[in-house]
Amino acid sequence: MSKKLYFLMITLLVALLAACNTPAEQPAPAAPTETETQTETQPEAEAPASSAEQVNLRVMLVDYIPDVTDVWLEQEVVPAFQEEYPNVNVEFVYVNWGTLDETIQGYFAAGNGADIINLGSEYVAEYGDRLAPLNAQMAEWGELDQFVPATLDTVTWDGEVRGLPWLTAPRAVMCRTDTLTELGFDGAPTTFDEMIAVAEAGTIIENNALVRQGFMADGLLNNWQEYLNIMNSLGAPLYKEDGRPNFDSPEAKAALEFMNARRAAIMPSDTIAGLPEASGSRLATGEVVCRWGNLWGAPATDDPLWENISLSAGFTDGTGEATVQVFNDWLAIPAYSQNQAEAVAFLQFLGSAENMNAYNEQFGSFPPRTDAWFGYVDNPIMQEMGRLMNEQGVGFADVRETAQLRDILVAEIDAYFSGLQDVDTALENINSQYEAVLRDAGRID
Amino acid sequence: MQLTDSPKLFTTMWAIGTILFILVAGYILASVAKFVIRQQGGSRTLQEKTFLGYFFASPWILGFFIFVLGPSLMSLYWSFTNYRISEPIVWVGLKNYSDLMQDNRFITSMFNSLYMTVIGVPLQLAAGLGMAMLLNQKIRGQTAFRAIFYMPVLLASSTAVLFTWRLMLNPNNGVINTIFRWFNETPLYYLNASFIFLTELTSALLVALQIRNFTIVERILSNGFPGPERVPLWLGSEGLAFLWNKPSVVVIMMWSAGAMMIIYLAALSGVPQSLYEAAEVDGAGPWKRFRHITLPMIAPATFYNLIIGMIATLQIFEPAVTLVRDGGQNQSLYFAAYYLWRATFRFNQIGYGAAMSWVLLIIVLMMTFVQFKLSNRWVYYESE
Numbered sequence: 001m002s003k004k005l006y007f008l009m010i011t012l013l014v015a016l017l018a019a020c021n022t023p024a025e026q027p028a029p030a031a032p033t034e035t036e037t038q039t040e041t042q043p044e045a046e047a048p049a050s051s052a053e054q055v056n057l058r059v060m061l062v063d064y065i066p067d068v069t070d071v072w073l074e075q076e077v078v079p080a081f082q083e084e085y086p087n088v089n090v091e092f093v094y095v096n097w098g099t100l101d102e103t104i105q106g107y108f109a110a111g112n113g114a115d116i117i118n119l120g121s122e123y124v125a126e127y128g129d130r131l132a133p134l135n136a137q138m139a140e141w142g143e144l145d146q147f148v149p150a151t152l153d154t155v156t157w158d159g160e161v162r163g164l165p166w167l168t169a170p171r172a173v174m175c176r177t178d179t180l181t182e183l184g185f186d187g188a189p190t191t192f193d194e195m196i197a198v199a200e201a202g203t204i205i206e207n208n209a210l211v212r213q214g215f216m217a218d219g220l221l222n223n224w225q226e227y228l229n230i231m232n233s234l235g236a237p238l239y240k241e242d243g244r245p246n247f248d249s250p251e252a253k254a255a256l257e258f259m260n261a262r263r264a265a266i267m268p269s270d271t272i273a274g275l276p277e278a279s280g281s282r283l284a285t286g287e288v289v290c291r292w293g294n295l296w297g298a299p300a301t302d303d304p305l306w307e308n309i310s311l312s313a314g315f316t317d318g319t320g321e322a323t324v325q326v327f328n329d330w331l332a333i334p335a336y337s338q339n340q341a342e343a344v345a346f347l348q349f350l351g352s353a354e355n356m357n358a359y360n361e362q363f364g365s366f367p368p369r370t371d372a373w374f375g376y377v378d379n380p381i382m383q384e385m386g387r388l389m390n391e392q393g394v395g396f397a398d399v400r401e402t403a404q405l406r407d408i409l410v411a412e413i414d415a416y417f418s419g420l421q422d423v424d425t426a427l428e429n430i431n432s433q434y435e436a437v438l439r440d441a442g443r444i445d
Numbered sequence: 446m447q448l449t450d451s452p453k454l455f456t457t458m459w460a461i462g463t464i465l466f467i468l469v470a471g472y473i474l475a476s477v478a479k480f481v482i483r484q485q486g487g488s489r490t491l492q493e494k495t496f497l498g499y500f501f502a503s504p505w506i507l508g509f510f511i512f513v514l515g516p517s518l519m520s521l522y523w524s525f526t527n528y529r530i531s532e533p534i535v536w537v538g539l540k541n542y543s544d545l546m547q548d549n550r551f552i553t554s555m556f557n558s559l560y561m562t563v564i565g566v567p568l569q570l571a572a573g574l575g576m577a578m579l580l581n582q583k584i585r586g587q588t589a590f591r592a593i594f595y596m597p598v599l600l601a602s603s604t605a606v607l608f609t610w611r612l613m614l615n616p617n618n619g620v621i622n623t624i625f626r627w628f629n630e631t632p633l634y635y636l637n638a639s640f641i642f643l644t645e646l647t648s649a650l651l652v653a654l655q656i657r658n659f660t661i662v663e664r665i666l667s668n669g670f671p672g673p674e675r676v677p678l679w680l681g682s683e684g685l686a687f688l689w690n691k692p693s694v695v696v697i698m699m700w701s702a703g704a705m706m707i708i709y710l711a712a713l714s715g716v717p718q719s720l721y722e723a724a725e726v727d728g729a730g731p732w733k734r735f736r737h738i739t740l741p742m743i744a745p746a747t748f749y750n751l752i753i754g755m756i757a758t759l760q761i762f763e764p765a766v767t768l769v770r771d772g773g774q775n776q777s778l779y780f781a782a783y784y785l786w787r788a789t790f791r792f793n794q795i796g797y798g799a800a801m802s803w804v805l806l807i808i809v810l811m812m813t814f815v816q817f818k819l820s821n822r823w824v825y826y827e828s829e
Binding site: 056101102105209263267273275401404406410414415420421440441 | 452530549611615617658668671674676678681682684685771787790
């Protein structure tokens with residue numbers, strides 16, 4: 001037995017020595033600054049920790065452009081923040097969209113995780129009360145009125161702001177005006193009938209393959225999102241007053257029938273091969289006449305080609321006002337966070353006009369706050385997109401049980417578009433399946 | 446300062462704690478094993494050997510209990526609950542299982558897996574065997590050829606390779622359809638047209654069975670026999686192009702049949718040459734030798750490949766997220782593993798996902814059991 005004990009002792013010793021080899025690096029306690037002295041006078045519950053208390057703030061972000069935005073955050077933003085809050089150590093956890101959901105769910109399951117998390121447009125309904133309510137802190141900050149109203153819709157739940165919009169990608173209709181003129185149209189289509197006429201006239205098929213498409217909505221992913229936008233434009237809410245889905249409304253049917261008629265106009269036969277894999281913007285290559293989407297699928301905003309591209313909100317049946325769907329990533333503070341005050345401080349620091357402008361310029365997106373529309377946003381295309389977003393924007397928000405609704409819509413809309421079912425069956429299926437999902441989730445009785 | 450304020454210190458303490466836990470738990474486990482041996486009257490040497498054996502095996506044993514058995518039992522429990530992360534767990538009995546039986550997406554994923562099992566696996570077996578037969582020939586550079594033909598197995602599921610396939614399979618200007626178009630200008634076009642007609646009809650039949658509506662089959666028939674302008678609509682996303690999504694995956698499966706090829710190669714090398722020589726003396730031609738000697742002698746390899754191939758069809762995942770979006774138009778690439786992942790991590794329904802994983806396990810066990818029963822009729826083992 002003594003041999004075994006000797007063996008155990010040696011193993012333990014090796015383990016302990018190995019651990020001692022990597023001592024934890026702690027930032028030296030910083031001297032109190034004027035700012036800290038001020039913050040110490042704030043109410044205890046809301047004030048960031050005093051300089052004596054070292055706080056480690058974890059921020060989970062989607063790393064869209066590795067080695068660019070992350071470098072900027074770590075080398076410029078954090079040091080600037082630490083000048084004001086030297087006791088707060090900011091640690092970033094980078095994820096991508098493929099691992100975002102799993103990561104967040106892990107955090108909430110454990111009740112422990114990043115103090116600030118990156119969420120997508122439709123997430124507020126999913127996480128709602130599990131995110132810290134921030135109305136009081138944001139009112140004190142006083143800069144929320146600078147934000148585009150539609151972007152605030154995506155971060156608001158139960159009357160409380162739950163985070164800060166971080167980047168914005170509005171979706172609008174872009175058309176090649178030179179092609180429209182060639183085809184005999186006066187301007188960009190705005191109504192269902194006009195759009196279908198453009199889709200028909202603008203589509204070219206050669207050798208049983210598409211050469212040009214009169215309209216493109218960027219495939220399956222956008223179908224269901226555009227569908228919700230068109231319903232919105234027709235004035236139909238997604239839910240009835242009792243919380244049940246509204247897909248049995250006449251507007252829901254009109255929107256879906258329009259989309260199917262437009263699809264049939266660009267794909268008149270089952271046997272036609274679609275467009276080749278995209279090599280750059282299809283608007284630039286002339287492969288499509290009109291498209292609905294964000295600016296990433298369009299030519300660069302300083303491209304002279306924009307002289308021949310129009311920008312408009314969307315389509316209606318000729319009665320309502322078309323809406324621009326506003327998607328944005330946003331940053332929220334989970335309710336489990338033990339560092340709420342520091343997280344709010346960092347969020348507000350990140351959310352300054354300068355930081356928002358700098359980040360969105362690197363990413364090529366739109367700053368959610370209007371006073372950040374300078375520099376690269378001083379461009380006629382960006383300004384016009386900004387105007388549309390500000391005046392006709394509707395946040396892609398309060399979509400309950402989004403992931404399941406998305407699957408239901410994609411499946412049922414596809415089946416209708418493929419001729420496997422008629423429009424009434426499709427809508428009936430959408431409504432009944434979604435209602436069951438909402439019921440299972442406890443959102444309706 | 447709290448321990449959690451320093452990630453490095455926190456991680457270090459966790460590492461030390463883990464090592465201590467393994468040592469202590471291993472010591473307890475080994476002591477229990479030793480105690481059992483002592484109770485059974487084992488010698489002192491055997492007791493010592495047992496102690497050391499269990500002690501050194503304890504990291505794996507503990508890992509098995511903590512990371513395999515524990516989660517498995519937890520998932521079994523969760524499958525009877527409505528567990529959604531950070532919400533109270535409520536016992537719902539068999540509800541998740543009964544919901545699954547009425548879930549269109551689950552039924553779709555089963556039909557998709559059925560297609561791959563009935564169409565994809567036999568074609569993959571044929572491709573694997575064909576390659577093995579070729580590479581079993583004694584030619585120069587045999588080893589290099591074997592390595593090259595095996596390489597797709599390593600690459601098949603990688604995103605970059607799947608993207609390459611997406612480009613190659615583009616119906617409009619992909620290299621594969623360029624070849625088809627070239628053939629369409631020759632008298633061989635009938636082969637192309639027959640292939641297109643049969644593929645669309647087979648896929649349409651499966652969809653019709655699934656949705657219990659044969660309109661889609663009528664549409665294929667009313668389109669008539671394809672003309673010389675037609676090409677396969679691989680990975681298409683409009684109209685009836687979705688019928689080509691599963692055949693596209695079958696093509697990739699055939700290309701990556703190297704794992705089956707290796708098994709077949711090993712089996713082929715075990716077929717006694719004397720059997721072929723005797724058959725040749727009796728006047729048997731190459732086909733008869735293949736049919737009556739090779740196939741029966743490599744039947745255990747075919748059996749193994751068949752089981753593995755069938756199980757793999759339930760686990761197809763990467764093509765559903767890389768080749769198409771959201772499982773493809775009309776959920777044509779919605780496979781069981783993909784839906785399991787969506788239900789668990791996208792819909793946040795841990796209990797439902799757990800139930801699905803147990804149903805899949807039962808399906809795999811049943812398939813294997815049936816195959817083992819059937820194998821008595823066609824698998825020949827030399828030792829028998």
